[in-house]
Amino acid sequence: MNTDQYGRTLWQAYTNEGINPNSNPIGYRYDWGYDAGGYPTLNQMLVPKYIDSENKIPTADTDWFDEITRTGFIQQYNVSVTNGTERGTYFFSLGYYKNDGLIKYSNFDRISARMNSEYKLIGDMLTIGENFTLNRTTEVQAPANVLSDA
Known part of the structure; x- marks a missing residue:
């Protein structure tokens, strides 16, 4: 108001x-x-x-809600590769996520990677594999109660 x-x-x-x-x-x-x-x-x-x-x-006649907010914007990109044979499979993926929040100067970024593979050593009796996941995130949060204060 x-x-x-x-x-x-x-x-x-x-x-x-x-x-x-x-x-x-x-x-x-x-x-x-x-x-x-x-x-x-x-x-x-x-x-x-x-x-x-x-x-x-x-x-002053300042619209504080307008001063602290913006139109939010989200970007998300993902790519993956998978392949396999009768003896084994593998999967690899990369992802990027960015969220510029509704509150000015707030944001969230994530870069992620995943790798899975499986290999049959002795028919269906012995299988080895791994599952790796790696994430890196950064975040700038809005101050507490910023909307009600505005």
């Missing part, structure tokens, strides 16, 4: 609870009353020039 929308929502919340909206701790001031039907009516809203008691932080 912008400054005006937030102020109007704050006024509505206070009047819905039966509380004087001018008692809010943020500094919004309201000229309001009741209409002929007894419903609260907002005549005018006064937004404070500063939002702190030291008068150092001016009021």
